[in-house]
Every structure is written in C-alpha cells, then in structure tokens.
Amino acid sequence: MSLFRDDLQALLNGPLHPWLAHVAPQLASWQQQPHGDFKRWQRVLAQLPALKSDTYQLGDTVSVGNIEQASDSQRAQLQGLLKQLMPWRKGPFELFGLHIDTEWRSDWKWQRIAPHLGDLSGQQVLDVGCGSGYHLWRMLESGADHAWGIDPGELFLTQFQAIRSYMPAAIAKRAHFFPLGVEHLPTQNNFDTVFSMGVLYHRRSPIDFLYQLRHQLKRGGQLVLETIISEGDEHHVFMPGERYAKMRNVWYLPSTGALSHWLKRCGFSEIELLDVSTTTTDEQRRTPWMENESLADFIDPNRPNLTIEGYAAPRRAVFRARRA
DSSP: OGGGHHHHHHHHHSTTGGGHHHHHHHHHHHHHSOOTTHHHHHHHHHTSOOOOOSOEEESSSEEESOGGGSOHHHHHHHHHHHGGGOOOOEEOEEETTEEEOOSEEHHHHHHHHGGGSOOOTTOEEEEETOTTSHHHHHHHHTTOSEEEEEOSOHHHHHHHHHHHHHSOHHHHTTEEEESOOGGGSOOOOOEEEEEEESOGGGOSOHHHHHHHHHHTEEEEEEEEEEEEEOOSOTTOEEOOSSOBTTBSOOOOEEOHHHHHHHHHHTTEEEEEEEEEEEOOTTTBOOBTTBOSOOHHHHBOTTOTTBBTTSSBOOEEEEEEEEEO
C-alpha cells in the first residue's frame, strides 16, 4: 500500500477517516491486478529528473518551477519521459518551462464553472472521473482544504503522480487520487462539494449514478455536474446507436429539462443550469501530447453541427444542485 501511503494517512488524520476502513481494502485488491502497462508507467515516474522548486501556479496553466530552474538536458529528459505517458487529455500543465499542451483546454471548462462555485475554503471536495487531476489543483486554488479525485484509469493516476511529485509538499499533500469508481466508495455523506464532469453520459444507469453522487454529499452540500445534453423538452432523452462521436460508451443524453427533472427525483434541490456551450475544435483537439483522433475527427467535415454518425454535435451543460 506504499503507493497510497500519504493519501491514506491524510484520510486517517482528517474528517474523512470513516472512509479508511472501506477504501484501504479496495486499493489492496486493485494493486493485485493493475493494468498491464502500469509497472512500465511507474518506471517512467522513477526516472523523472530530481527537480525542486517552491514556485508554482494553480491557475489556467497548472505549473511548477520556471525555465531557469532546470537545464536544457533536464528539460529534454523530462519531456522524453512524460511523452511516454501519452495521451495527455486534461490540462494544460507546465513543468520547469516544459509546456504540456493537452487535448482538452480544461481551463476553459473551469472558467465556465468557477464564477458559480462560491467559496470552497476549508471544504473537502471530491472529483468523480478526475482524469489526470487537473481540476483538483484548480479546486485547491479555489480554497478547498483537500481535493480528492477518483478515476479507474491507471494512466491518469500516473500522470497525476508525475505532476504532484514536483509540487511543493504543502500543496502536494492536499491533492489525492484513488483509482476507483464512485461505486467503490462508502455512502457516508462526507463531502461539501462533489464534481462530476464528463461522466454521466458514459453511465448505463444515469439515475443510479446520480444517487451515488448524492450519497457522497453532506446534507446541503453542492453537486457540480457537467455532461453532454440533447435538445428537447423536459421529457426528452436521446440514446444514440452503437457510437456517438466515435465513442462506444455513450448511453443517455438528456435535455436540460430532463436532467433537471432527474436531479429533483434523485433528491437534489436548488437546481440551477449554469452554462450551455458547444464544444469546439479549439477546446478539444489533437496536440503533440495527444496524437490520437480528437474532436475534428468526430465531426462531419461537411456539416460541423453534426457528428460523423449524423447526430447533433456535442453540447455541454453545467448544473449546480444541493443535496436536500
């Protein structure tokens, strides 16, 4: 369990200590059957150059150090190793002058959300489906006491570990990542704020998922939910065919009215639609750090308002609600 020693210690010493008895066995079970490439990714981590800096920014580009604090050869070594952890999907990041231009401009999503969050000071915050952990750092910037991320992706875990390994200790010890799904967590209502961004449409049972999110919140705690939506009235829910924008695991795309209704039925109140935006190829795109297909490949080149399958192109909504 040494991989998660500091995170489990933070659980033990903090208000989430009831989690420990449940999460520790889950992590022990996970470590017995890691992804086939996980050991290779961990060897990459072990080879990262030993660079230190007290300079960091948790702004739009999450950064550590500056260009003067690493030699050209160290920066080249850093780049070569971090490229072995591709694809980098959520960011951007910068380490000692090395810019990691991720597929998603995740800072744009945060800019749409942040004005509506209120004060996160002193809060225990959970990000369900956190990817590389970019938004965990933004949550700390917004005042969260500890930001906890869960995502079953071992590559995302390794990317998070790489960034955290360079963060000053005072910041690093407040950000945590467990390679678990929300279904693996105890239902103990521990969090002040729960984020779920870009996950709901991947769930075969979105109603069960909303209940799982609710179970993580304290009474009166806030949920921030971002997902792909469809057009229609409060009864409209669209289920695509085998693929949507080339993704196989897209199940239900509700209208904003339907999603508001779902949230109410699942025990949320004070439901607010904060933002609706169309995803563009400036926000999600191929980069030198993500060389696979991206949004431009998923959209009909002759009809940019449609996916390659002929469905409406992705539009995303952000909701805020409170656990009643």
